[in-house]
Amino acid sequence: MTNTATTPDGLHGTRRSLTGWGRTAASACDVVPVRTAEDVDRALAAAAAAGRGVVARGLARSYGDAAQCAGGIVVDITGLDTVLESDLDAGLVRVGAGVSLDSLMRAFVPRGWFVPVTPGTRYVTVGGAIAADIHGKNHHRDGSFCSYVTRLSLATPAGRLEVSPESDPDLFWATAGGMGLTGIVVDATLRMVPVETATMRVDTERARDLDDCIGRMAERDGEYRYSVAWIDTLSRGSRMGRAVLTRGDHARLEELPAARRRDALRFDPAVRVRVPATPPSGLCNPVTVAAFNELWFRKAPRARTGELQSISTYFHPLDGVGAWNRMYGPRGFIQYQFVVPFGAEDALRGVLTRVSEGRMASFLAVLKRFGPADPGPLSFPTAGWTLAIDLPVGSPALSPMLDALDETVAGAGGRVYLAKDARMRPDVLEAMYPRLSEWRATRDRVDPEGTLVSDLSRRLGLVSSPRPRRGARRGRARSSPKAKQSATR
Amino acid sequence: MGMPQTAVVVGGTSDIARAVMRALVARRLTRIVLVGRDEIGLATAAKELQTLGPIEVDTMTLDVTDLGRVGAVVADASARLGQVDLVLVAAGVLGDQASVEHDPDAVARVFTANTTGPAAVMTAFATMLREQGHGRVVVLSSVAGVRVRRANYVYGASKAGLDAFAQGMAEALRGSGASLMIVRPGWVATRMTEGRDPAPFATTPDAVAADIVAGMERSASVVWSPRPLRLVFAVMKLVPAALWRRLPG
Numbered sequence: 018m019t020n021t022a023t024t025p026d027g028l029h030g031t032r033r034s035l036t037g038w039g040r041t042a043a044s045a046c047d048v049v050p051v052r053t054a055e056d057v058d059r060a061l062a063a064a065a066a067a068g069r070g071v072v073a074r075g076l077a078r079s080y081g082d083a084a085q086c087a088g089g090i091v092v093d094i095t096g097l098d099t100v101l102e103s104d105l106d107a108g109l110v111r112v113g114a115g116v117s118l119d120s121l122m123r124a125f126v127p128r129g130w131f132v133p134v135t136p137g138t139r140y141v142t143v144g145g146a147i148a149a150d151i152h153g154k155n156h157h158r159d160g161s162f163c164s165y166v167t168r169l170s171l172a173t174p175a176g177r178l179e180v181s182p183e184s185d186p187d188l189f190w191a192t193a194g195g196m197g198l199t200g201i202v203v204d205a206t207l208r209m210v211p212v213e214t215a216t217m218r219v220d221t222e223r224a225r226d227l228d229d230c231i232g233r234m235a236e237r238d239g240e241y242r243y244s245v246a247w248i249d250t251l252s253r254g255s256r257m258g259r260a261v262l263t264r265g266d267h268a269r270l271e272e273l274p275a276a277r278r279r280d281a282l283r284f285d286p287a288v289r290v291r292v293p294a295t296p297p298s299g300l301c302n303p304v305t306v307a308a309f310n311e312l313w314f315r316k317a318p319r320a321r322t323g324e325l326q327s328i329s330t331y332f333h334p335l336d337g338v339g340a341w342n343r344m345y346g347p348r349g350f351i352q353y354q355f356v357v358p359f360g361a362e363d364a365l366r367g368v369l370t371r372v373s374e375g376r377m378a379s380f381l382a383v384l385k386r387f388g389p390a391d392p393g394p395l396s397f398p399t400a401g402w403t404l405a406i407d408l409p410v411g412s413p414a415l416s417p418m419l420d421a422l423d424e425t426v427a428g429a430g431g432r433v434y435l436a437k438d439a440r441m442r443p444d445v446l447e448a449m450y451p452r453l454s455e456w457r458a459t460r461d462r463v464d465p466e467g468t469l470v471s472d473l474s475r476r477l478g479l480v481s482s483p484r485p486r487r488g489a490r491r492g493r494a495r496s497s498p499k500a501k502q503s504a505t506r
Numbered sequence: 507m508g509m510p511q512t513a514v515v516v517g518g519t520s521d522i523a524r525a526v527m528r529a530l531v532a533r534r535l536t537r538i539v540l541v542g543r544d545e546i547g548l549a550t551a552a553k554e555l556q557t558l559g560p561i562e563v564d565t566m567t568l569d570v571t572d573l574g575r576v577g578a579v580v581a582d583a584s585a586r587l588g589q590v591d592l593v594l595v596a597a598g599v600l601g602d603q604a605s606v607e608h609d610p611d612a613v614a615r616v617f618t619a620n621t622t623g624p625a626a627v628m629t630a631f632a633t634m635l636r637e638q639g640h641g642r643v644v645v646l647s648s649v650a651g652v653r654v655r656r657a658n659y660v661y662g663a664s665k666a667g668l669d670a671f672a673q674g675m676a677e678a679l680r681g682s683g684a685s686l687m688i689v690r691p692g693w694v695a696t697r698m699t700e701g702r703d704p705a706p707f708a709t710t711p712d713a714v715a716a717d718i719v720a721g722m723e724r725s726a727s728v729v730w731s732p733r734p735l736r737l738v739f740a741v742m743k744l745v746p747a748a749l750w751r752r753l754p755g
Contacts (some may be wrong), residue, residue, distance in 0.1 A: 034681045042508055045639035045683030087589075087639035087683055348725055413720040416509060416533070440509070442534045472640070475589060476511065 030090060038342050039080040040349030041410055041439045044087035044472055048074070052096040054203045057172045061201065061468065064090045065174050070470030073201040075142030076117060079149060080352045081439030082472035083196050089470060092201055094144050100124060101204060108209040109167065114144030114202040119336075121209075122328070126284035130209035131267065131328075133165035137383075139286075139333050144202040149436035150194035150396040152403075154243040154332070157388040161398045163193035164391050165208045173200035173463040186392070191459035194396030196435055198469045198479060199460050212267040214281040217243075217331040219265035220322045223314065227258025227366060230384065231402065234262065238386050242266040243331070248382040249310040250406060251303065253373050258366075260384065261317040268325055286329035291339030301345055301409050303376045310380070344380075345409045351439060353419060354405035356387055356398065357431035364429035365402050368422050372406060375418055381407040394452035394459075397434045405437070416440060435473060443478045453479075508642070508722065510591030512537045514583045516570065516627050517597030519547035521696035522646060524554065525715035526594060531558045533719070535592075539564045539583045542597070570597045570623030571615065580630035589638065593631045595624050595645045598665075600698045603658050613660055620664035625671045628686075632675060635684035643679075643686040644718060645672045649730070652690065652739045656751060676727055689718055690739075691731045707732055 030047035049060050064071035070089030077084055085091055097113035098120070104110075108130050112121065118132050119139035125131070134146070134153045141151065147169065152161045168181035171192060178200070182189045192199045220241070224230035230246050238244045241264040248260045270281055335341050342350070357364045372379070383405045390399040408415060423445045426433060432449035433441055447453055460469075460480065467480055474480050511534055515523045518540030527538060538555060540563060542548045548565040555563050564586055568579045584590050599619045606612035628643060635641040650658055651666030669688060676686040691714045693705035714731040721729035730736040742750070 034683055043640075043683055045636075045681070088637055089639070411724050413723050416723060420533070443511070444534075 035074070035077070035085040035091065036349070037077060037079050037081045037084065037439065039351055039410075039437075039439055040342055040345075040347075041351065042082045042472065044082070044085050046085050046087060046089060046091040048091045048093050050093045050096050054097075054170065054172065054177065057092060057094070057097075057201050057203055058177060060090060060092050061172055061174055065466060065468045069468075071468055072471040072474075073114075073144060073148070073197050075115060075145040076140050078136075078138055078141045078145065079436045081435075081437060082476065083149075083436055083438075084145070085472050086470050087472055087475075094142065094201065097144075097203065102206075105130070108211060109206055110209060111204060111206045112143055113204050114147075115142050117142055118146065121207075122284060125209060126212070126215050126328070127282045129211055129213070129282060131212040133159065133208060133210050134162040135332050137333060138336055139329075140336065143205055143207065144197075147193060147202050147205060148195060148197040149434075150391065150393050150398070151436070152385075152387065152398045154245045154385060156398050157238050157244060157386045158242055160388060160391055161193075161396060163190070163393060163396070166193070167206045167208060169205035170203040171200040171463075172203050174466060174468045175463045177203070178463070187459045188463065190391070190393040191395070191456050193391065193393035194435075195393070195456065195460065196395065196473060196479070197471065198474055199463055200469065212282075213270040214268045214273055215284040215328055216268040216273060216277075216281070217265050217326045217328060218268040218272055219263055219324045219326050219331055220320075221318055221324065222262050222320045223317055224258075224260040224262060226256055227260075227369060230258055230260040230262065231362060231365075234384070234386055238264070240264075244386065246384040247313070248369070248384050248404070249314055250369065250372050250379045250382045251307045251310050251376070252314075257373055258369050259314060261314060263331070265326075265331065272323075273325070284328060286327070286333070286336065288339045289337045292341055292343040294340075294343065301380070306380055345407075346411075348410040350407055350409045351415070351419065352381075352405055352407050352437045353422065354403060354434040354437045355422070355426040355431050356401045356403040356434075357426060357429045358399070358401040361401065361429035361431065364425050364431065365404060367425050368404065371418060371422065371425075372408075375414060377408045377412065377415065377418075379407050379409075381405070394456040395435070395450055397432065397436070399432070401431065403434075405434075435477075438473065438477075441477065443476065446477050446479070508591075508725070509533045509719075510535055510642070510722075512587040512590055513592040513594060514539045514541060514580075514587065514590055514631070515594045515596060516541045516568070516624070517595065517646075518542040518565065519544055519551050520596040520598075520646070521698070521711040522691065522694060522714050523594055523596035524551050525711035526596075526644075526718050527551075527555055528558060529712075529715045529719050530592075531555060531561055535561070537562045537587055539566060539586055541566045541568050541579060541583060543567065543569045570627055571618040573618075573623065573626055576623070576626045577630050580627065580634065584631075584634050590631075590635065590641050592641065593628075593635070593643045595628055595643065597624055597627070598646065598698075599661075600658075601661055603660055606660050616660050617664045617667070620661070621667040621671070624668055628672070628675060632679060632684065632686075636679070636682045639683040641684045642722070643672075643675070643684070644722070645669075645686065645688050647672065647688050647690050649690050649692050649735055649739055653742050653745075653750070685725070687718075687721055687726055687729060689714070689721070689729045689731065690735065692735045707735055707738065 030049040070086045072086045074084035095115040097115035102111040244264040246260040387398045427448040552563040601616040647669040648665040650662035654662035693708045717731040
């Protein structure tokens with residue numbers, strides 16, 4: 018849905034209806050593409066001058082409404098796609114915020130450097146990775162993405178700022194997981210990690226139920242750099258939470274068969290199939306998903322060690338299926354991801370019980386262990402168990418169930434991941450993110466007028482004064498004097 | 507999904523509207539502007555909602571047949587909320603068929619209250635929602651407009667007009683970030699129908715409200731309440747006129 022009108026601010030924008038990866042909660046925004054840091058500065062200044070909200074958007078892999086601003090300006094940063102500097106001895110790279118992890122891997126894996134943290138998809142930008150302070154299967158050992166960012170350049174309504182954990186720790190860590198609300202990252206310097214091969218060495222085992230799964234993870238995760246469990250959410254009763262654990266590390270050169278050692282760093286993944294724009298409906302229902310889950314569980318070996326897998330097979334299996342988010346049909350889906358601290362296993366069990374008893378068809382449910390949190394007040398990962406579940410939208414039972422799960426999670430001292438959220442109630446936010454006011458204070462320092470706005474920030478009241486601010490007011494006089502009064506209330 | 511946090515209700519004293527507001531306050535609705543003709547009724551409705559939790563309810567008087575005031579009231583209601591997630595259009599009158607059907611002025615008044623006024627209100631809100639880039643209009647139509655009956659054709663025809671208008675507006679809003687949902691309730695036990703004999707599939711305001719909320723969850727474009735009426739009326743539309751006029755009720 019596009020029209021090619023230019024925004025009234027003279028910015029070359031296109032009005033478009035946007036959603037996140039979950040394809041729920043569409044809103045229309047004026048999308049302004051940028052190619053340079055100066056373009057970003059101009060877009061921010063124009064938005065501020067026009068009293069319009071603005072937020073950055075990368076590859077739109079956040080599931081909910083974080084990278085859109087209804088009626089406002091959305092700065093498309095995918096044009097900031099240049100690798101600016103690289104030091105292949107130290108493994109340091111300075112890249113534009115629009116560079117994707119996919120291009121980073123394609124450029125640097127062949128030279129022996131891997132990204133420090135990768136989520137389940139390579140199609141995220143560095144800017145988005147910072148804004149969500151993303152994690153991977155190695156969080157229990159290596160922490161989250163922003164721990165590997167040594168500096169960044171941040172365009173804010175207060176001007177462009179050079180920020181590092183040393184120069185301005187408050188602003189740096191408010192930006193880490195700050196959902197784009199402290200400014201627009203223009204470029205950043207990352208510390209990559211050395212690898213000898215582009216191959217993973219993976220151990221697979223099955224767990225018969227949730228307790229077996231968390232027992233195995235707690236006991237032996239420390240031996241692996243990467244660890245994840247796929248959980249069958251449709252198994253109930255004594256088999257509830259049965260799982261397939263896949264854990265591993267980058268294969269060392271001598272672990273490859275001799276024939277593959279010469280080209281050990283070759284990295285060239287491809288999209289194999291695409292989901293059509295209108296997939297056959299009714300693909301995702303409890304029957305088909307139960308059959309898939311049964312197959313998936315049975316297909317996994319009871320125990321297998323030292324299997325060699327490609328990076329994309331281990332980390333990004335769904336990247337091989339283009340537009341897989343269409344699978345769930347036109348109403349889209351929710352990915353519910355939360356973390357609860359160690360010791361709150363009952364809450365984890367409670368959530369999984371509720372989901373499996375609710376017979377919500379979910380292909381994808383993933384359990385991981387997080388290590389200690391980094392200093393970001395709004396950063397999601399914190400020591401404990403994190404579960405991510407994909408749930409199709411449509412059942413009237415879904416949102417009341419999720420509201421109840423929020424209570425369970427918050428009550429256990431846990432939190433929901435904002436980069437996945439499209440539906441949470443604003444009143445549970447403070448319980449989940451107790452350092453919210455600290456974050457707001459830092460944010461307000463660089464954006465006192467509240468120019469940085471997203472649908473997420475409006476919905477959850479993230480920004481301190483949720484004052485009436487409509488993206489597209491366009492300075493039109495209101496029709497009654499009373500309206501003016503109430504607008505300033 | 508997309509459960510509203512702010513709402514404007516036009517026809518704020520309507521029993522169905524009040525039931526919808528109660529159901530949504532239980533979810534996450536916290537700021538409401540009730541617009542209606544009857545100041546005292548609005549105050550009562552506001553008070554009732556405020557007993558449900560810490561929510562802000564504002565009231566504004568407007569008779570939707572006072573077409574000259576529609577634009578200003580819509581602008582004011584929108585400004586009070588800042589962001590409008592939901593506009594519920596529930597204004598309407600039943601009219602006594604026997605007494606209005608020979609009175610040209612009375613027929614015109616029913617159409618202004620049920621069709622012209624709501625269409626003007628929806629137009630003003632749709633313009634605002636387009637600019638805002640998000641939000642949903644929910645319009646109370648009626649099964650009475652699906653196939654009009656001798657016994658209530660003035661009311662039925664006025665709702666048929668509104669329903670057709672809403673269908674067109676729903677198409678026009680596609681891709682704008684805003685959307686529109688049409689609700690076609692059957693016979694509902696409300697103050698509007700008090701003292702009349704219930705029709706088959708009679709329902710209650712709370713049941714209609716539950717159907718509306720469920721429709722919002724799945725982003726429905728049309729909600730029939732109760733749901734079997736969709737099938738019933740698919741058949742009714744095909745019934746020959748000779749039989750149709752003999753059906754009871």
